[in-house]
Structure formats: structure tokens, C-alpha cells
Amino acid sequence: MAIINLKKKEVQAKIVYYGPGRGGKTTNLEYIYKKFRSRIQTEMVTIKTHGDRTLFFDFLPIEIGRIKGYDIRIQLYTVPGQVKYESTRRLVLRGVDGIVFVADSLAVRRKENVLSLKSLADNLASYKKSISEIPLVFQYNKRDLLDEGIPLLPVEWLEKDLNSKLMAPSFEASALKGPNVVQTMKKIIVMTIESLRKDLT
Amino acid sequence: MAQERDEDNFRSQVEDRLDHLFEEESPETTEGHVALAEHPLKGLKAVLLSIDWEITDSTMDSLLNEIKNVEYVYSEDKIILTFLQLLGSIGKYVKANKSKAHPEATRVINSVYEALERVALTEGMSRPEKERMLLEEVGRFKKLKEQVVLRKLAKKEPAVSEVIPPPEPAPEEKRIPVTESPTPEGVQLEAGREARFAEMSPHEAFAYALEEIKNVIQAEFRALRAEIKLWRESR
Numbered sequence: 072m073a074i075i076n077l078k079k080k081e082v083q084a085k086i087v088y089y090g091p092g093r094g095g096k097t098t099n100l101e102y103i104y105k106k107f108r109s110r111i112q113t114e115m116v117t118i119k120t121h122g123d124r125t126l127f128f129d130f131l132p133i134e135i136g137r138i139k140g141y142d143i144r145i146q147l148y149t150v151p152g153q154v155k156y157e158s159t160r161r162l163v164l165r166g167v168d169g170i171v172f173v174a175d176s177l178a179v180r181r182k183e184n185v186l187s188l189k190s191l192a193d194n195l196a197s198y199k200k201s202i203s204e205i206p207l208v209f210q211y212n213k214r215d216l217l218d219e220g221i222p223l224l225p226v227e228w229l230e231k232d233l234n235s236k237l238m239a240p241s242f243e244a245s246a247l248k249g250p251n252v253v254q255t256m257k258k259i260i261v262m263t264i265e266s267l268r269k270d271l272t
Numbered sequence: 273m274a275q276e277r278d279e280d281n282f283r284s285q286v287e288d289r290l291d292h293l294f295e296e297e298s299p300e301t302t303e304g305h306v307a308l309a310e311h312p313l314k315g316l317k318a319v320l321l322s323i324d325w326e327i328t329d330s331t332m333d334s335l336l337n338e339i340k341n342v343e344y345v346y347s348e349d350k351i352i353l354t355f356l357q358l359l360g361s362i363g364k365y366v367k368a369n370k371s372k373a374h375p376e377a378t379r380v381i382n383s384v385y386e387a388l389e390r391v392a393l394t395e396g397m398s399r400p401e402k403e404r405m406l407l408e409e410v411g412r413f414k415k416l417k418e419q420v421v422l423r424k425l426a427k428k429e430p431a432v433s434e435v436i437p438p439p440e441p442a443p444e445e446k447r448i449p450v451t452e453s454p455t456p457e458g459v460q461l462e463a464g465r466e467a468r469f470a471e472m473s474p475h476e477a478f479a480y481a482l483e484e485i486k487n488v489i490q491a492e493f494r495a496l497r498a499e500i501k502l503w504r505e506s507r
């Protein structure tokens with residue numbers, strides 16, 4: 072749940088990057104942080120463990136500025152993707168306002184994508200939220216590997232597997248190289264703020 | 273009608289602000305870098321990318337097999353052979369320890385591979401530049417070994433342990449430091465605490481993470497000193 076302080080005219084929204092392990096959630100935030108560090112003027116917090124893997128979460132706060140008289144602050148989080156950290160994922164989702172589902176385009180990760188989306192739906196349900204109602208954007212990551220001859224899932228398959236019912240906006244992206252990383256973030260921020268708008272009027 | 277206009281205006285304001293805040297410059301170019309599509313490294317990269325968190329014997333065997341395949345292709349290139357030996361050495365260690373391997377191991381594998389790919393695919397790269405990149409990765413490899421030693425020293429309970437195998441020397445290789453540097457005897461890895469890690473309470477896990485950070489900083493200083501020494505020797 073976003074924190075809305077009507078007296079101070081502040082809005083703080085929480086967006087979580089969710090997806091299977093090694094799919095590129097942290098890389099998304101790292102790209103944004105490295106690329107725009109001088110503009111967002113905040114620090115990224117991350118705790119990693121085995122082989123550069125996210126242990127608890129990554130956290131990147133962003134000050135959007137004043138819109139319609141409200142100071143808008145966005146908090147970007149990632150969850151640990153590894154299967155064994157289900158309870159941590161659930162904890163990070165508490166109070167979430169928007170989701171970016173970072174799917175791994177590698178052909179060998181098809182099953183993991185589907186399982187991770189199911190876990191997202193289940194974890195949201197535990198907070199009485201519906202995956203079909205919360206602002207959601209899909210990002211099909213690692214598309215750059217197609218140029219390298221690495222077997223990837225066709226986007227049509229990813230759409231069919233993950234997005235056929237939800238019909239959420241989706242982006243083909245490369246978190247490592249940058250294409251559509253910012254577009255994904257912009258889209259989810261706009262959708263999330265719009266969903267909170269009714270509370271601001 | 274007015275509400276609709278107000279909504280459009282609000283959305284427009286948000287989008288404008290985001291466009292201003294996250295305006296991107298021209299995308300990075302990869303000049304001089306050849307794509308992997310038909311390259312001998314393609315298979316190796318595919319295996320590295322498919323190594324899941326739950327590392328299996330099968331994926332690690334594939335990695336080691338791919339390393340052998342590429343070694344065959346580059347049998348005349350001592351620099352690339354040394355890169356491959358570093359990969360093989362860490363690969364064997366990860367295979368033996370799997371998820372109990374040191375946290376840095378897979379990061380070093382990825383780093384070594386990225387450097388290897390740049391050396392193999394960048395047209396016109398000079399030999400000194402290739403050697404410089406190799407030297408950096410050798411430094412990372414040595415740092416990893418030091419971190420493994422540190423973890424062993426921090427060990428407080430019996431644990432399954434494994435030894436990091438040294439990279440096998442490149443045939444007739446004389447210039448590359450990795451083949452000259454002695455491997456510390458009895459480099460062993462502590463695994464018991466890692467195995468329990470997932471079961472720790474958040475408080476315990478945080479304390480553990482702090483300890484890890486402390487160890488990493490100490491290892492960074494050791495590695496830095498080692499790299500300075502290597503750099504001086506290479507001049």
C-alpha cells in the first residue's frame with residue numbers, strides 16, 4: 072500500500088521487480104542506478120550472497136518530484152529469485168503498488184518463468200491482492216542474446232505462457248545493455264501513479 | 273469530460289517528468305566486437321548462461337566439456353588457453369562444492385568469461401592489452417583463493433571441504449603469471465554455515481552478511497596488494 076501523506080502532500084509508492092532467479096531483476100536496477108545516478112541522487116542498497124545473487128532484496132529510491140502539488144517518491148525493489156527464498160519474496164511484496172515481472176528469455180528457463188509467475192500470484196493473494204488488478208508490466212529480458220546465437224524463447228511463447236490472460240504491457244529488453252529497461256520502468260511508474268491517483272483527489 | 277481531461281493532464285505530467293529525469297543518451301556501441309553467432313565460444317557461453325542456481329553435475333560437466341572443445345580450437349593461443357584454464361579450475365571447484373561454493377566463484381567465472389570473450393572477439397586488440405586483461409582475471413582468481421582461505425580460517429565447525437584445483441599450466445607457457453604463481457597448499461572451503469544459511473532468522477542472516485562483508489573487504493586489500501605486486505613484476 073502506498074504511503075500517502077495528505078498533510079505533507081507526499082506520495083510514496085512501492086514497485087517490485089519479480090521473476091525467476093538470474094533473470095535480470097537486479098541488473099535492471101543496476102542499469103538504472105549506474106545510468107542515472109547523478110540525476111536521481113539516491114543510493115542503491117543491495118545485499119548479495121552466493122555468486123552475486125540477491126539475498127534479501129535490492130532497493131533503489133527515486134524522487135520523481137512534485138506533480139499536482141504532491142511530492143512523488145518511488146521505491147524500486149527486487150526480490151531474491153531463488154526458489155528457496157519464498158518467504159523473503161512474500162515479505163518484500165508487502166505493500167506493493169506495482170510489479171515488473173522480469174521473465175528470462177533463455178529457452179531453458181521456460182518452466183521457471185511460469186512457476187515464478189504462479190508464485191507471484193499466490194504471494195499477492197496472501198495479501199488479498201489480485202495479479203489481474205495490480206499494475207503489472209512484463210519484461211522479456213536477455214533478448215540481446217538472440218544476436219549471439221543463444222537459444223531463446225520466442226516472444227509469442229512468452230506472451231502465451233505468461234500474458235495471455237493478464238494482457239499487461241510487455242517489453243522485449245536487455246537489462247545488461249539497456250534497451251527498454253528505462254521504458255519498462257517508466258511504464259510501471261505511470262501505471263502505478265495512475266492507480267493511486269484516485270487517492271490524491 | 274473535464275475529469276477525462278484532468279486524467280490526461282495528470283498522466284502527461286508524470287510522463288514528462290519521467291522523460292526529463294530518464295532521458296537517455298545514444299546507446300552504447302560495441303565497435304570492433306564481433307557477434308558470437310557462429311563463433312567457437314557460442315557453446316561455452318550458452319552453457320555458462322544455463323548454469324542455474326541449483327548447479328548440477330550435468331551442467332558443470334557440460335561446462336568442462338565446452339572448455340575442452342574451445343581449448344582444442346585455440347590450442348595455439350596461449351593467452352586464451354590460460355583464460356580457459358582459469359575457467360576450468362573454478363568450474364571444477366564449483367562442481368565439487370555446488371551451492372556450497374564460495375559466493376565469489378560464479379562471479380569470477382562470469383568475469384573471466386567476459387574478458388575471454390572480449391579478447392577472442394575484439395578485432396585488432398593488441399597482445400599487451402590481452403595480457404593486461406588476463407592479468408586482471410588472474411588477480412581475481414587469486415583473490416578468490418584468498419577469500420576461500422579466509423573462510424576456512426573463520427570456520428568454527430566441522431564441514432565438508434574441497435580444494436580449488438590450480439589451473440593446469442599452458443603448454444610451453446612462460447609469460448603468463450597464473451601458471452607461475454604457486455597455488456596455496458590446502459586451500460579448503462567451509463560449507464557448513466552456508467548450508468544453514470537459508471534456515472537462519474533475518475537477524476542472524478544479517479549478522480552473517482555483515483561478517484561476509486568484513487571478510488570481503490579484508491580479502492580486497494590482500495588482493496590489491498597481490499595485484500600491485502604482480503603489476504610491478506610485469507613491468
